[in-house]
Amino acid sequence: MNYFPDEVLEHIFDFVTSQRDRNSVSQVCKPWYKIESSCRQKVFVGNCYAISPERVIERFPGLKSIFLKGKPHFADFNLVPHDWGGFVYPWIEAFARNNVGLEELKLKRMIISDECLELISRSFPNFKSLVLVSCEGFTTDGLAAIASNCRFLRELDLQENDVEDHRGHWLSCIPDTCTSLVSLNFACLKGDVNLAALERLVARSPNLRSLRLNHAVPLDILQKILMRAPHLVDLGVGSYVHDPDSETYNKLVTAIRRCKSVKSLSGFLDVAPHCLSAFHLICPRLTSLNLSYAPGIHGTELVKLIRHCRKLQRLWILDCIGDEGLEVVASTCKDLQEIRVFPSDPFVGNAAVTEVGLVALSRGCPKLQSILYFCQQMTNAALITVAKNCPNFTRFRLCILDPTKPDAVTNQPLDEGFGAIVHSCKGLRRLSMSGQLTDQVFLYIGMYAEQLEMLSIAFAGDTDKGMQYLLNGCKKLRKLEIRDCPFGNAALLMDVGKYETMRSLWMSSCEITLGGCKSLAKKMPRLNVEIINDNDQMEVSADDRQKVEKMYLYRTLAGQRKDAPEFVWTL
Amino acid sequence: MEGGLGLLVGGGSPNESTMSKLEVVEAEASSYPVEAELELGLGLSLGSGGGGGKGKANAWGDCGRILTAKDFPSVVSQPHRPNKNNNNSSIPSACVVGAVSGTKRAADSVSHEGGSPTAGSQVVGWPPIRAYRMNSLVNQAKAARAEEDKGIGEKDKSKDNLKKKICNGNKANVTGNEKGHLGFVKVNMDGVPIGRKVDLNAHACYETLAQALEEMFFRSTTTINSIGGEKQQVTKPSKLLDGSSEFVLTYEDKEGDWMLVGDVPWGSQLSNLADRENVELLTPEQTPPPLPDVPNLCKKASNHEDVRSQWTCSKIPG
Numbered sequence A: 001m002n003y004f005p006d007e008v009l010e011h012i013f014d015f016v017t018s019q020r021d022r023n024s025v026s027q028v029c030k031p032w033y034k035i036e037s038s039c040r041q042k043v044f045v046g047n048c049y050a051i052s053p054e055r056v057i058e059r060f061p062g063l064k065s066i067f068l069k070g071k072p073h074f075a076d077f078n079l080v081p082h083d084w085g086g087f088v089y090p091w092i093e094a095f096a097r098n099n100v101g102l103e104e105l106k107l108k109r110m111i112i113s114d115e116c117l118e119l120i121s122r123s124f125p126n127f128k129s130l131v132l133v134s135c136e137g138f139t140t141d142g143l144a145a146i147a148s149n150c151r152f153l154r155e156l157d158l159q160e161n162d163v164e165d166h167r168g169h170w171l172s173c174i175p176d177t178c179t180s181l182v183s184l185n186f187a188c189l190k191g192d193v194n195l196a197a198l199e200r201l202v203a204r205s206p207n208l209r210s211l212r213l214n215h216a217v218p219l220d221i222l223q224k225i226l227m228r229a230p231h232l233v234d235l236g237v238g239s240y241v242h243d244p245d246s247e248t249y250n251k252l253v254t255a256i257r258r259c260k261s262v263k264s265l266s267g268f269l270d271v272a273p274h275c276l277s278a279f280h281l282i283c284p285r286l287t288s289l290n291l292s293y294a295p296g297i298h299g300t301e302l303v304k305l306i307r308h309c310r311k312l313q314r315l316w317i318l319d320c321i322g323d324e325g326l327e328v329v330a331s332t333c334k335d336l337q338e339i340r341v342f343p344s345d346p347f348v349g350n351a352a353v354t355e356v357g358l359v360a361l362s363r364g365c366p367k368l369q370s371i372l373y374f375c376q377q378m379t380n381a382a383l384i385t386v387a388k389n390c391p392n393f394t395r396f397r398l399c400i401l402d403p404t405k406p407d408a409v410t411n412q413p414l415d416e417g418f419g420a421i422v423h424s425c426k427g428l429r430r431l432s433m434s435g436q437l438t439d440q441v442f443l444y445i446g447m448y449a450e451q452l453e454m455l456s457i458a459f460a461g462d463t464d465k466g467m468q469y470l471l472n473g474c475k476k477l478r479k480l481e482i483r484d485c486p487f488g489n490a491a492l493l494m495d496v497g498k499y500e501t502m503r504s505l506w507m508s509s510c511e512i513t514l515g516g517c518k519s520l521a522k523k524m525p526r527l528n529v530e531i532i533n534d535n536d537q538m539e540v541s542a543d544d545r546q547k548v549e550k551m552y553l554y555r556t557l558a559g560q561r562k563d564a565p566e567f568v569w570t571l
Numbered sequence B: 001m002e003g004g005l006g007l008l009v010g011g012g013s014p015n016e017s018t019m020s021k022l023e024v025v026e027a028e029a030s031s032y033p034v035e036a037e038l039e040l041g042l043g044l045s046l047g048s049g050g051g052g053g054k055g056k057a058n059a060w061g062d063c064g065r066i067l068t069a070k071d072f073p074s075v076v077s078q079p080h081r082p083n084k085n086n087n088n089s090s091i092p093s094a095c096v097v098g099a100v101s102g103t104k105r106a107a108d109s110v111s112h113e114g115g116s117p118t119a120g121s122q123v124v125g126w127p128p129i130r131a132y133r134m135n136s137l138v139n140q141a142k143a144a145r146a147e148e149d150k151g152i153g154e155k156d157k158s159k160d161n162l163k164k165k166i167c168n169g170n171k172a173n174v175t176g177n178e179k180g181h182l183g184f185v186k187v188n189m190d191g192v193p194i195g196r197k198v199d200l201n202a203h204a205c206y207e208t209l210a211q212a213l214e215e216m217f218f219r220s221t222t223t224i225n226s227i228g229g230e231k232q233q234v235t236k237p238s239k240l241l242d243g244s245s246e247f248v249l250t251y252e253d254k255e256g257d258w259m260l261v262g263d264v265p266w267g268s269q270l271s272n273l274a275d276r277e278n279v280e281l282l283t284p285e286q287t288p289p290p291l292p293d294v295p296n297l298c299k300k301a302s303n304h305e306d307v308r309s310q311w312t313c314s315k316i317p318g
Helices: A006-014 A019-026 A030-039 A053-059 A073-077 A089-097 A114-123 A140-149 A195-203 A219-228 A247-258 A273-281 A299-306 A319-332 A355-364 A380-389 A415-424 A439-448 A464-473 A496-501 A514-523 B014-031 B093-102 B104-112 B131-152 B206-218 B266-275 B301-310
Strands: A042-045 A065-069 A104-108 A129-133 A136-139 A155-159 A162-164 A183-185 A210-212 A234-240 A264-271 A288-290 A314-318 A338-342 A370-375 A395-400 A430-432 A454-458 A479-483 A504-508 A527-532 A550-555 A568-570 B184-189 B196-199 B248-252 B258-260 B279-282
Touching: A006 A030, A019 A030, A019 A042, A053 A089, A073 A479, A073 A504, A089 A114, A114 A136, A114 A140, A136 A140, A140 A155, A140 A162, A195 A219, A210 A264, A219 A234, A219 A247, A247 A273, A273 A299, A299 A314, A299 A319, A314 A319, A319 A338, A319 A355, A355 A370, A355 A380, A380 A415, A415 A430, A415 A439, A439 A464, A496 A514, A496 A550, A514 A527
Parallel strands: A042 A065, A065 A104, A104 A129, A129 A155, A136 A162, A155 A183, A183 A210, A210 A234, A234 A264, A264 A288, A288 A314, A314 A338, A338 A370, A370 A395, A395 A430, A430 A454, A454 A479, A479 A504, B184 B279
Antiparallel strands: A504 A550, A527 A550, A527 A568, B184 B196, B248 B258, B248 B279
């Protein structure tokens, strides 16, 4: 392999795009490591505290695009205090200082401030793409800085962020000379935008392919925008409230007719459900449909819409569609690969779908690979049927609203059902379970889930054996998150070396003690073992026998982090 | 639980064994008797959680946890009647409250979640839905709960005198500028579970609004295009406004007082209803004590100054 000059190898490596493959390439031999590292442009850091920004810059001098993840996954469910960490500023500051030619930045579950956004906008002249997912800490003022200063802005994609809306005119800050916009998503912003500026922006962006509006964009503006952007591929409707007999509606229908390229539809954040029929024109071409933020659409309307969507591959929907509605999905959407069914009223604790809908989907959609299903109840028989019908699952997440509910018919634990899933779906990479589960299910997972990388467990198991089966069996496990399970120190300390092969472990409301965590931290210096002690549950001089409420550990080359707040102890 | 279905133990081709076990399962399922009486309650509790196998003195401290079936060895063999209304309300509420109040975190998180969960679902971070999605559902659920209930087929179980609210259907996530969304208001009648939407922008005075409402609620065969249709014409005096109906139209103003609709000029009324959320049709028993005299409100908006000075209340006959 030393016969090729470096340039040739570089050229060959250019064709290797996935992060994992490039990591593998870099481990073949030292020369390959050097060459691959010098020409890699896109870097993914799954835990921003696992490595320091300086080290990343040093290894990848050609860095142009980076994707960073911050808080642990359970932060999504309010289990992690807001100021736990995940600040991106040190990274941006390091990039700026080292003259990194940053063009693309994607963040997930991180804290980014307005100052940071401004720093980005001033430090990287070729900055093109900002994607923020579930982030917080910034306001529309920060967005204004990006809008004003990034002359070649192509993509501004805000997904489910918590943004303080100062209702400034950030959108108007995009200069008239900027015509490069390809993707704009501001659906999560709560305030108004300057509608005239929005229209002008769309008019001067011939490359615009993806546009997702927030609720403050009314129907007449939507109609005007669609007239100007008939080449849209991805559309997120903002407000869809209108009078069916009005001129506006007729114009909308005309505009929609012109949009022959729309493949992905979402939004309907405010909706008067009676006239979705305008969108029936688009449905036959749709491959992706997300109506999970539109509880105003009744089940019957949903079904009418879906009957037209024969090419659908991805569907995110609310459970008000019901089991019958899912039968319609199953009979219509034969190409379906991913489906997510969310509860429309999680507080009441009633989901409108059951195992019947799940089985129907599995029967009708054999190409299903990814599912997230919130339901009222489940049975082993249903899961076994699903496992048989759909062996191609790579992601399987089932949430029964009552987390310890047994099989609704036999009253048995759901061990056999989930066992069937892991046995049948040989490519399963991600699994979340709920319902009554004993140690047995973990035995099955350890035995059969060979490709499993991420596992989320809650209120399951009986003894330490459960967790031990997991750690023993799942060789490819990277992320394990456990809450409210009776696993203690014996399980935690059984195989401490395992944690260096994983990205992270989260355990909350389990049986592990301070002493156990300390012992683990002592044995494994390259792990950060953090105790999250919000609400002062533990004293500094706490007895080692005291239970630990929340523990988060992760492998790291960066040592103890310096930005941890007071209530986080790194042991 | 070693026996179970024995699904995955032993040799033979996986498909075959799966098939036969599936049949076994289905046979079992159908022959399982359902005992109607006993309801197994799972509960959060403090203190002595954990199964028998644990042994050691349990120092759970303030942590609540859901008990599994193993924690109830004496009842675990009895079948659990599937609780159609099952949510965590099957958990004894005393235990839940105790567990939740024991941890400040839990209490904080509950208050983080926007709208307060019902008594049952006090488990922190459950169901596992992203906070952003939860918040957005809360906002939208507040505005649309009545219609959603209808859609899911849930009957509202509260008492007969359902006091429902008029919500501005577009209030979800709107913080500032309301003008563009002013049109739609939902009106509910006391005793009727299903509300109707009215576009205030379609009416130029109280009279047409009252007529539209009367059409909606008292003549159910007629369907009014309530989503901002043609401006309604005045055809005859409205019973709602002159007091000859047994119902009155009220709304809740900024201070939280219940006011009779019609008290102020139409334009001001629009802004009152925009800011506040509650308009009701009340039954006679619930009206405030009658004030003397009932002027006829069949006047255009421009005349409302005199109406305002004369307007008192509607008199409820018989």
